[in-house]
Structures are given as structure tokens and as C-alpha cells.
Amino acid sequence: MKFLKIIVLLLVAKVSYANVILPSVFSDHMVLQQQDNVRFWGWANPDEEVVISPSWTDEDYKTKATNQAFWELTIKTPKFGGPFTIVIKGYNEIVLKDILIGEVWLCSGQSNMEMSASWGIENGIEEIAEANHPNIRFFTVPKASAEKPQNNLIANWQVCTSESMEHTSALAYFFAKRIQENLNDVPVGLLVSAWGGTPAEIWMPEEIIKRDSILNKAANKLAPTTYGPIKPARAFNAMINPLIGYNISGVLWYQGESNVGSKVYDKTLEALIQSWRHLWQKNVPFYFVQIAPYTYGENHFSGVEVRDAQRKVTDKIENTGMVVISDISPIDDIHPKDKKSVGIRLANLALKKHYNTLDGLVESPSFSNVTFKKNKAIVSFKNAEGLYLKDKKSLFEIAEADKMFYHATYKIQGTDIILSSNKITTPKYVRFAWGNTLQSNLFNKADLPASSFTTEK
Numbered sequence: 001m002k003f004l005k006i007i008v009l010l011l012v013a014k015v016s017y018a019n020v021i022l023p024s025v026f027s028d029h030m031v032l033q034q035q036d037n038v039r040f041w042g043w044a045n046p047d048e049e050v051v052i053s054p055s056w057t058d059e060d061y062k063t064k065a066t067n068q069a070f071w072e073l074t075i076k077t078p079k080f081g082g083p084f085t086i087v088i089k090g091y092n093e094i095v096l097k098d099i100l101i102g103e104v105w106l107c108s109g110q111s112n113m114e115m116s117a118s119w120g121i122e123n124g125i126e127e128i129a130e131a132n133h134p135n136i137r138f139f140t141v142p143k144a145s146a147e148k149p150q151n152n153l154i155a156n157w158q159v160c161t162s163e164s165m166e167h168t169s170a171l172a173y174f175f176a177k178r179i180q181e182n183l184n185d186v187p188v189g190l191l192v193s194a195w196g197g198t199p200a201e202i203w204m205p206e207e208i209i210k211r212d213s214i215l216n217k218a219a220n221k222l223a224p225t226t227y228g229p230i231k232p233a234r235a236f237n238a239m240i241n242p243l244i245g246y247n248i249s250g251v252l253w254y255q256g257e258s259n260v261g262s263k264v265y266d267k268t269l270e271a272l273i274q275s276w277r278h279l280w281q282k283n284v285p286f287y288f289v290q291i292a293p294y295t296y297g298e299n300h301f302s303g304v305e306v307r308d309a310q311r312k313v314t315d316k317i318e319n320t321g322m323v324v325i326s327d328i329s330p331i332d333d334i335h336p337k338d339k340k341s342v343g344i345r346l347a348n349l350a351l352k353k354h355y356n357t358l359d360g361l362v363e364s365p366s367f368s369n370v371t372f373k374k375n376k377a378i379v380s381f382k383n384a385e386g387l388y389l390k391d392k393k394s395l396f397e398i399a400e401a402d403k404m405f406y407h408a409t410y411k412i413q414g415t416d417i418i419l420s421s422n423k424i425t426t427p428k429y430v431r432f433a434w435g436n437t438l439q440s441n442l443f444n445k446a447d448l449p450a451s452s453f454t455t456e457k
Contacts, residue, residue, distance in 0.1 A: 018045040018069070020090035025246050027096065029157040031137045031189025033247035034080045034101045041072035041245060044090045053087040056101070065090075072245075077101050080186045098159075100135060102187030103179060104248045107172040108203065108240070109255035111196030112289070115335055117166045117173075122337040124170075131165035135185055136176045140168045141193040144238035145229045149205075153242045157189075168192055171289075174343025175252060175350075182351050182358065191248070193239045197227025199258045200265070203240065204272045205279075206233035215271055218264050225258075240276075250285035250354060251276065252346055256310060257291050257334060261302045266309035266316075273317055285354045287321045287346050288313075290451060292329030292336055296436045303436035304452050311366065311451045321349040324364040324440065327449045331437040345448075361385055365442060365450035370430050377408070377419040377427045384415035386445025395438060399429040403456065430455050 021043045032038050044050055044065035052061045056078050065071040082100035087093065107113055117124045117131075138158045144150075158164040165173050169192045176188035195202075201209055201219045209215045209232040222230040229235065259265050273286050290310045296303040314322045323345040329336040336342075351358035363383040371378045377398050381387065389410070396419050397405040408419040408430075419430060431454035433440045440449040 018043075018048070019092040020044045020048070020050055020088055020094060022088065022094060023152045023242060024155050025139060025157075025191075025243060027156050029098045029100075029137055029159050030096070030139070031100045031102050031104055031157075031187050032077050033104045033249060034077055034186070036077055036247050037074045038077050038247040039072060039074055039245045040088075041070070042088075043069050044071055045069065048090050051087075051089045053089070054099075055084045055086070056081075082187065100137065100187035100189070102135070102189060103183070104189040104191065104246070105172070105175070105250055105252055106191045106193065106243065106248050107169055107175075107252045108193045109253050109288075110194060110198050110258055112257070112335060112339075113169055113171060113192075113252070113254040114194035114196050115170055115339065116168055117170045119170075119335070120337065121170045121339045123340070127170075127340070128162050128166050131160060131162050131173065133160040133177065133180070135180065135187040136160035136173065137187070137189045138164055138168045138172075139189065139191045141191070141239045141243075143195050143228070143235075145202075145234040146238035147234070149233075149237045149241040151242055153238065169194065170339040171254060171343045171346070172252065174340045175347045176343075178344045178347035179350065182347075183355065191243055191246070193235075193243065194254075195228050195235055195239070197225055197258055198235060198255075199230060200255055200268050200272055201232045202229050202235040203255070204233065204236055204275045206236075208271050208275045209233075212267075212271065214264055214267055218262055218268060221262075227258075244279045248280065248284060250287065250350065253286065253288035254342075255288075256306050257294075260291075260296050260306050262306065262309075264309075265306050266312045269310065269313050270317055273313070273320065283319055285319050285321070285350065286317070287323070287349050289342055289346070290322050290324050290326075292325050292334075293331050293435075293437045293439050294329075294334050295331055301434065301436065304434055304438070307452050308454060311453055314366070319353075321353055321363070322451070323349065324449050324451050326433075326439040326452075327443075329439075331439065361444060361446040361448070364448040365444045367432070367451070367453040367455075370455055372427055375420055375425050375427065377430050379417045379419060379430055379432075381415050381417070381450065383448075384444055387412055387415060387417070388443055390441045390443055393441060395433045395441060397431050397434065398424050398427040399431075400424055400426055401428050403429060405429070405431060405434075 348362035433452035442450040
């Protein structure tokens with residue numbers, strides 16, 4: 001009997017001294033955001049002291065777990081470099097190895113973000129063979145769905161090798177490679193959380209949609225699919241919420257195909273961007289890819305309407321940017337194989353707008369405004385130096401108040417294009433490349449295509 005009591009006491013003692021536990025995003029090979037106050041968090045026994053000792057400093061960071069068995073600390077990181085080690089001590093000891101300090105980007109969306117080299121990207125065999133870049137690291141989140149926000153997920157950081165690159169986001173890889181080329185081989189960490197065939201609604205908190213009647217109505221119209229969930233927040237809860245608080249430099253987003261048909265995609269995307277910024281408590285840059293022209297069907301404009309909605313978001317929401325890819329995307333393939341050009345275009349946006357290390361024109365021409373003089377429409381563009389039409393064919397249309405559009409002839413004057421039609425006397429509306437499969441032929445001197453647009457309300 002006395003022996004049994006001793007055993008029970010030993011078991012109680014073991015339970016009362018719980019181990020310090022880290023979320024999976026804190027693991028060997030991770031990349032931490034440079035020159036920042038990065039947040040660490042985890043779980044431990046209530047009132048247990050947790051000490052974090054990074055090898056880049058002599059300073060120890062200390063805290064105690066709350067009565068909810070949760071702890072968090074903020075640690076200052078140096079300029080990029082490594083590898084470092086980080087020791088976390090409580091009743092147990094965890095040693096994180098091969099830690100790099102650099103730039104961290106969250107890469108999310110649907111299949112075109114998820115798409116890996118193994119799917120058959122352009123020049124995939126050659127790119128895989130050359131993909132040994134130890135200063136690029138991937139944290140690829142597995143697909144998961146949850147009704148409520150989760151606090152952890154099953155994943156780990158991987159060093160970029162031919163084997164690891166082949167099975168994660170090709171676009172994210174090419175983005176990181178271009179960033180490194182310009183920023184002196186700075187380490188780049190990529191949090192890849194993407195799920196093919198999913199609408200934007202599943203990637204933001206449920207309350208954001210439920211409290212907005214317009215967003216809620218659009219979410220209720222989503223049709224079930226075999227590709228993944230459609231109910232609000234299901235991917236957010238399982239694949240984004242566990243990452244909130246991990247310091248990032250910015251967000252890359254490639255999504256929209258599964259929202260074709262929505263009349264309010266601009267509001268949906270705005271809500272997602274603002275909700276993520278609120279949760280990260282930082283106005284992080286948010287750069288996204290405009291969906292490509294594709295055969296979404298006849299007798300409707302559902303695809304081009306989403307493209308135009310994306311264009312509107314860049315005009316309305318600060319610190320955003322959009323790359324247009326109509327020139328490198330065949331209209332019969334919803335998964336364009338040229339992911340390298342897309343990644344480079346996104347990286348060039350970041351290098352110019354966020355890092356301020358790149359000069360010159362890296363943005364596509366974008367509609368600015370239109371004025372009307374007699375029977376002519378004068379359309380002004382931003383990012384329009386060296387404006388030209390590649391095949392001389394006009395994809396512009398103009399209309400009067402009745403919104404009956406007619407083909408327009410054009411004349412380029414600097415960053416303006418003057419339009420007219422012998423069927424229009426008092427133009428009121430203008431649109432360009434307005435069709436699901438129409439590929440822009442209007443370019444600037446950087447050979448970047450203009451977005452389709454309409455001035456209709």
C-alpha cells in the first residue's frame with residue numbers, strides 16, 4: 001500500500017511539471033523576420049518560468065505562463081544572417097537549430113499559389129535540378145478545415161533543395177529567388193498556406209462575413225464543390241489562425257478563380273486584406289496576382305468582372321499591388337505554367353514598393369480616369385510610360401448612356417489614349433479588353449500588360 005502511494009505521488013509530480021510546448025511554426029530551419037520585435041509563444045505549466053536564449057545575443061528573455069497555461073515573449077532580431085540556435089527552457093529544454101534571420105512572407109490563395117513544380121510548370125525539370133538554395137526555407141501548411149479557430153497545425157520548416165522545392169509553391173519559390181538576387185542573398189522564409197479550388201470566403205474570420213450583409217449574401221450563394229470547403233472561415237481557422245502573430249514582412253495572394261460569378265469580389269478581397277492586417281496588427285504589404293483570361297463560358301462577363309474587381313482593390317486599399325499576367329497565360333489553361341514570370345513580377349513589386357531597392361517601371365499600366373470632349377473619350381493611365389498596342393488592334397469600346405458598346409478607334413498621346421467611334425456622338429462609358437478570354441494588348445515600356453477595365457458603375 002505504501003509503495004502504491006509513492007507511485008501515485010510520482011505520477012502527480014510528473015503531471016504538475018508539464019513540458020514547455022511550442023507551436024510547429026517554431027522549429028529547426030525556420031526564418032525569423034530581421035530587425036524586428038518577433039513574437040514567440042507556446043504553452044507551459046501555469047506560473048512556470050520560460051526562458052528564451054537566442055545565440056545572436058547574450059540577453060535572456062523571461063516570462064511565466066498564465067493560469068491558462070499560455071506564455072508569450074517578444075524578442076529583438078538582428079540584421080539578416082545565421083545560422084543561429086535558440087534555447088527555450090522551462091521544466092524541459094528545447095534547442096532550435098539552423099535558424100536564419102531574414103525576410104518572411106505569407107503566401108496564400110488557391111491552386112495557382114499551391115501549384116508546385118511537380119504539377120508540370122514551364123522548364124520544371126531544369127528549375128528543380130537547380131533549386132538548391134539553403135537560404136530559402138519553406139513552411140508548407142497541409143490542407144485542413146475547422147469550424148473553430150485552431151492554435152496549432154502539423155507542419156515543419158524545410159530547407160530549399162531540389163526535393164523540397166518540387167513539392168511546394170513554385171510561384172513562392174521564384175519570388176524568394178528574385179528577392180535574394182536583389183537583397184544580397186538575404187534569407188527568405190515562405191509560409192505557404194494554399195488550397196486549390198477554394199473561394200476567398202473560407203480564408204477570413206467568420207464574423208467578418210456574418211456581420212456584413214453583402215458579404216454574407218455572396219457567401220451563401222457559393223455552390224458546393226468537391227475541391228474543398230465553401231463555408232466561411234474553414235481554411236482560415238485551420239491554416240491561417242495558427243500562424244497569426246508570427247512576424248511577417250508581407251503577404252502574397254493568388255486567388256479568385258473560385259469566386260468567378262461574384263458581383264462583389266472587390267468587397268470580399270478588401271475584407272480579407274483588412275482582417276489579416278488587423279489580426280497581425282500591422283499594415284503589411286499585400287501583393288496579389290490578377291486571375292488570367294480563361295474560357296469561363298459564353299454570354300457573360302463573370303471572369304473579367306473578377307479581374308476588374310481586383311483592379312479596383314489596388315486603387316482603393318493602400319499598400320497593395322497587383323500583377324497582370326494576361327500576356328503569359330493561355331486562355332485554355334486555368335493553371336498557367338509560367339510561374340517564374342509571375343513570381344518575378346511579384347518580387348519586383350516588393351523590391352520597389354516595400355524594400356525601396358529597385359527603380360524603374362515594374363507596374364502594369366492601370367486605368368486612372370476618363371474625360372469626354374464632344375464625341376471623344378480621353379482615357380488616362382498610370383504607370384504608362386512608353387504606352388503602345390502590341391498588335392495595333394483596338395480592344396477599346398465606348399458607349400453612350402444606353403450602355404450599348406461599340407468598337408472604338410484609338411490614338412495614343414503620351415499616357416493618354418483618345419477614343420472615338422462613328423456610331424457614338426456623346427460617349428459616357430469606356431471599357432477595355434472586356435471579355436473572359438480577351439488578353440490585353442496594351443503595354444508600357446516595361447512590356448507589362450494593362451488590366452482590363454470598365455467605367456460602368
